[in-house]
Amino acid sequence: MIPFILASSSPRRKQLLEQMRVSFETLVSDVEEELARPLPPDELVLELASQKxxxxxxxxxxxxxxxxxxxxxxxxxxxxxxxxxxxxxxxLKLLSGQSHDVFTGVSIRSKHKQITFFQKTTVTFYPLTDDEIENYVKSGEPFDKAGSYAIQGLGAYFVKEIRGDYFTIVGLPVAKTIRALAEFQVYPKQH
Structure with missing residues (x-):
């Protein structure tokens, strides 16, 4: 069987693949997340996912x-x-009471094949008070999260509405990823 590797240190991505009962190992890429030229968000996530x-x-x-x-x-x-x-x-003040987009790009590669795609989900926040923002920042949760919040953590109470795939916000659009992995003969384990 060909080894399947997750090129990420994200505990959330690891947890989602485990939840889907996919066997994998983890090997973190050493890619610097800096690009020489600015790209639109959808192209940016595709480029970074592909590089990793x-x-x-x-x-x-x-x-x-x-x-x-x-x-x-x-x-x-x-x-x-x-x-x-x-x-x-x-x-967080910028996002307060506003809608924003979360993009997750996914690139699955072998030496014979490549599938790359992105998903976009729109998130609307409730208006946030200065105290809510201050208390959330004190929790430490924002510091390794794009946009300064974790929807799967304390940041969930900011969210008024989601349009799209929840798992895209967490970091891996599960359904589309599992379907793409099937193209590589990687399937969830059966018990």
């Missing part, structure tokens, strides 16, 4: 590799992971 999958496939050429990347976009501005408390507060 390619980097790991180059190390393990006889494998099937899944790379993924998630970004938050508000009015075409990409909101990455906040570098500090001030940035986290600024992002």
């Amino acid at each position: 999958a390619t980097a790991v496939l180059n190390k393990r050429p006889d494998s099937i590799v899944l790379g993924a990347d998630t970004i938050v976009s508000y009015e075409q501005e990409v909101l990455g992971k906040p570098r500090n408390k001030k940035e986290a507060i600024q992002m």
Whole structure:
């Protein structure tokens, strides 16, 4: 059987694949998430996911590799992971009472085949008070999350509405990913 590798250190992506009963190993890519030119959000996540999958496939050429990347976009501005408390507060104030888009790009590669796609989900936040934002930032949760929040954690109470796939926001559009993996003969384990 050809090894299937998740090219990510994301505990959320790992958990989603485990939930789907897919056998895999993890090998983190060493890709710097910086690009020489600005790209629209959908192209950006595809490019970053492809770079991650390619980097790991180059190390393990006889494998099937899944790379993924998630970004938050508000009015075409990409909101990455906040570098500090001030940035986290600024992002959450920007998103307060507004709708924003979450894009997750997925690239699945082997030496013979490649499937790359993205999913977009729109999230609307309730208006947030300064106290809600301050308390959330104090929790520490925003600091390794694009857009400064985790929908699967405390950030869930900010969310008024979702249009699209919830799992895209978490970091891996599960249904579309499982269907794409089937093209590589990677299936959920049967008990």
